Amino acid sequence: MSRYFTWLLLVAFQITACGGGGGGGSGATATPPPVSFCSTQTFTDPAASPYVLPWNMGASYTMFQGNCSTLGGHKDTFAYDFDLGMGDPVFASREGQVIAVNDQFSDDDHIEGHENNVFIEHADSTVIRYTHLMQGSAEVLTGQQVVQGDLLGLAGNSGNSAGPHLHFQAFRDRSSFNKPNAIPITFSNAVGQTAASGELLEGVLYMAGG
Numbered sequence: 001m002s003r004y005f006t007w008l009l010l011v012a013f014q015i016t017a018c019g020g021g022g023g024g025g026s027g028a029t030a031t032p033p034p035v036s037f038c039s040t041q042t043f044t045d046p047a048a049s050p051y052v053l054p055w056n057m058g059a060s061y062t063m064f065q066g067n068c069s070t071l072g073g074h075k076d077t078f079a080y081d082f083d084l085g086m087g088d089p090v091f092a093s094r095e096g097q098v099i100a101v102n103d104q105f106s107d108d109d110h111i112e113g114h115e116n117n118v119f120i121e122h123a124d125s126t127v128i129r130y131t132h133l134m135q136g137s138a139e140v141l142t143g144q145q146v147v148q149g150d151l152l153g154l155a156g157n158s159g160n161s162a163g164p165h166l167h168f169q170a171f172r173d174r175s176s177f178n179k180p181n182a183i184p185i186t187f188s189n190a191v192g193q194t195a196a197s198g199e200l201l202e203g204v205l206y207m208a209g210g
């Protein structure tokens with residue numbers, strides 16, 4: 001347990017939250033990555049992606065703040081913000097093991113570091129964080145195995161967030177949840193216009209296809 005506790009503290013101090021849909025918070029990091037960080041990454045062909053959109057099949061949400069967005073907490077990092085509403089279910093995008101969960105923070109204090117999260121590690125050591133979850137809504141426990149589509153919790157507005165949404169971010173491994181360790185991903189079932197690379201585009205409504 002102590003290992004996870006220490007790790008959670010690390011997460012709490014390294015967190016880089018969204019700043020919602022254009023508001024506020026710039027996640028402070030000690031050393032910004034080079035400007036080229038965002039342009040030198042490649043995306044997996046969506047047809048071969050192990051990830052699906054983290055909501056009900058047939059439901060649609062808009063991705064309103066994307067990779068390396070120049071404003072807010074996505075500057076110089078890869079992350080997607082989806083406009084899920086308060087209490088909307090969040091499902092596992094990929095099978096893996098839950099390596100950390102917290103859901104103790106209230107939903108509207110807007111304090112950086114008060115994000116409720118589920119972190120899932122996959123077989124290739126990548127990790128997805130599902131962030132800003134609703135207080136008390138986590139449906140999984142640390143150490144639990146999940147399969148794609150398992151209910152993880154409910155979308156909320158915890159931490160540095162201007163309004164309810166889901167911050168979805170992939171990392172190369174669990175060694176760091178700082179911005180430079182984030183990686184770009186695509187989704188195998190995103191129905192809606194994407195970039196040629198398969199990257200999701202800001203302002204586009206995406207349906208979770210079959």
Ligand SMILES: [Zn+2]
Pocket residue numbers: 017018019065073074079080081166167168
């Ligand atoms: Zn975000």
